[in-house]
Amino acid sequence: MADVSEDRKVLTAVRVGLAGLSGLLAGLAALCVAELVSAAVRPESSPVTAVGGAVIDRTPPELKDFAVRHFGTNDKLVLQLGILVLLALFAMAIGVVALRWRRVGSALVLVFGVVGAVAAVGRPDGHTLDALPSAVGGVLACGVLYLLAGRLAARPAPAPASGVSEGPFAVAGAGGTAGTFDRRGFVIAATAAVAASAGAGVAGRRLNASGAAEAAASRQDIVLPRPASPARPVPAGAELGVKGLSPFTTPSKDFYRVDTALVVPRVDAGSWRLRIHGKGVRKPLTVTYQDLLRRELIERDITLTCVSNQVGGPYVGNARWIGVRLADLLREAGVKPPSQGGPADQLVARSVDGMTIGSPVDTVMDGRDAMLALGMNGEPLPFEHGFPVRMLVPGLYGYVSACKWIEDLELTTFDDYDPYWVKRTWSKRAPIKTESRIDTPRPFASPKSGKVPVAGVAWAQHRGIAKVEVRVDGGGWHEARLAVEDSKDTWRQWTWEWPASSGSHTLEVRATDRDGYTQTDKRVGTVPNGATGWHSVVVAVT
Incomplete structure (x- = not known):
């Protein structure tokens, strides 16, 4: 009897695991089919994009700043991966629910469609048709989970003939019967769901890519005319040529x-x-x-x-x-x-x-x-x-x-x-604030003692930079050498030769614009209209 009890536990664990897989496959089917349908609507209507956009719309400014600060231009990738992970966990949980309550679990899959549809329609550029991909994907996922959960349903099996093994998914019970499930049917149904989902997903990707290809072709065909009012050449001396300094023109x-x-x-x-x-x-x-x-x-x-x-x-x-x-x-x-x-x-x-x-x-x-x-x-x-x-x-x-x-x-x-x-909560009007940055040496760099070039950029768009100053360890300010100004609408490079001595040092920079305003040392975050404060870098001179 102990062996029978242990086998029942194994069977239960296997069925629960496959139930979670069933939910995952249903979720996959929803996303792939929605991707295909979005090709007929527009790429922005796909569920992950719609839900991700809705999350961005409702993200507090402080959290948005945190994401930009820590993930940079990868913030969107991190958000999409997070959404996919949460969807996967949710789908697996629903699959387990469907193992016991097949109809309830299958109906819960429709939440995928409802959430995606509401998110798509509720976007600032949302249209009624944007709900279609999520709705179709949710309905199909409901059917997929119902089918797979049915194959996992426990059922009695006739006692095996003398000398014939019952297999790992059958447990002997009273009267010579065994508890089992439709292993073959589950494998066939799961394989078909994966194949169909993959096909739909690939087709959707290709169709969406074809629309992007047309736009790319239109860009390739463009020849920009010579401007009637060309920019003057970047003046000699606007580029200081210091190693580690941001180039004047950003590629x-x-x-x-x-x-x-x-x-x-x-x-x-x-x-x-x-x-x-x-x-x-x-x-x-x-x-x-x-x-x-x-x-x-x-x-x-x-x-x-x-x-x-x-x-x-x-x-x-x-x-x-x-x-x-x-x-x-x-x-x-x-x-x-x-x-x-x-x-x-x-x-x-x-x-x-x-x-x-x-x-x-x-x-x-x-x-x-x-x-x-x-x-x-x-x-x-x-x-x-x-x-x-x-x-x-x-x-x-x-x-x-x-x-x-x-x-x-x-x-x-x-x-x-x-x-x-x-x-x-951001300000209605937001002129750019006067700011400066140290590009070199980098934070925690280890330059050798002696003459060390400290260099960076400063900007005060539409006012222009008049002066940049650097100080070491809170001492007196030293005026940096400014690059030649291109225009008051561009940033300006600067550099200062630092007679560095060994040890740990803190470098700080501040700029003064052509209106006479000098950067404040007061640190303020980006909300509601831009950060303030002096940029500082700690280095260890050897």
Whole structure:
């Protein structure tokens, strides 16, 4: 009897394990089928993307900053992997429930579909059809789990003939019967579910990729015209050539990316349209990509900064942009800034992924090189940086100026409408703060005693940098040598020769802009309108 009891425990453990696997396979079926259906709707409607986007929408600013600070541009990958792990655990738990309550467990799988559908429709750019992939995936997963759970149901088996083994999944019981389940049927059903799911997933991926390929082809066909107002050559002396110092122009592949898009939008330039409308617009406009190419283009070096950039952080970069002056388009639409009696003080930009970004109309139209950018560093915009068109306003943090994948511009007021980040406690207006950073030596570096170059970058977009100072171990400030200034809209390199002595030392830097403001030493986080404080680096001189 002891052997029979032990065998029953083994059988129960095996069935529970396979039940968890059944739930996992049902979840896999839901995701793969949803991926296939999303190809007919749009890639952003797939459940993982929709749920991930919903999580981002509801993430407190402090947690968002934590993710950006610790995971950088991998924050979205970490989020997606986390969602998949939670879905897998949830699916396995449901599979175990279905082992005892088959209908209840199967019905619970529909939660996959409900959560995904609600998340997809509830996104800022959500549409009713976005619920379809999750709904279809949930229904199919319900059927898959019901089928597999049925194959795991315990059932009596006839006693084996004399001398014939019952096998590992049969337990002798009273009267010569045995408890067992449909092993062969489960294997066949599970194999079929895996094969069908994999096929659907691969097909969905390929179909979604085909749409992206068309957008990529439209980008490859673009030849940017020579700008009517080209940027002047980067002046000699703007690049100091110090080892470890950030280059004056940031390569596109190294340029920071911070946004909420889990799937980078792939927009065909041929079908792209931009609508300009709203309060005070006397002549609403709709322009195409070709319309913009035919207009007068400007080329400018502009440094962009993300409001999530911590003191000394990496989310700042300088590039050469080509685009159309935004103020010209607004004037063509009959827009007047508030300073000239216009009724709208906020320009709301909308992205194809539903992001909304609000900029002050007066700032956009005050003569600075605010633009609808088409090119970056001599090429059409990369998809990750907003192809086909993005917006740039020098001197403003990205969350109030730099809308990527833009498709709509609406004139309104700050009183009437709060854009995406403002609804999440960030400031309505956010000029970039004067900041500086030490690039070399790196934190915890071990330079040799003697002359050690301390170098970095400083920025105060649309004001310009007048002075950078460095100090060691809280001592007196030493003025650094500044690189030649390109423009007040770009960052500026600096360097100071440090007569380093052996031991542990703390280096600090501060900048003064052309308005006479010197960075404060008061440390403030990024919320609600950008970090402040002096960047410091600890090194051990040998």
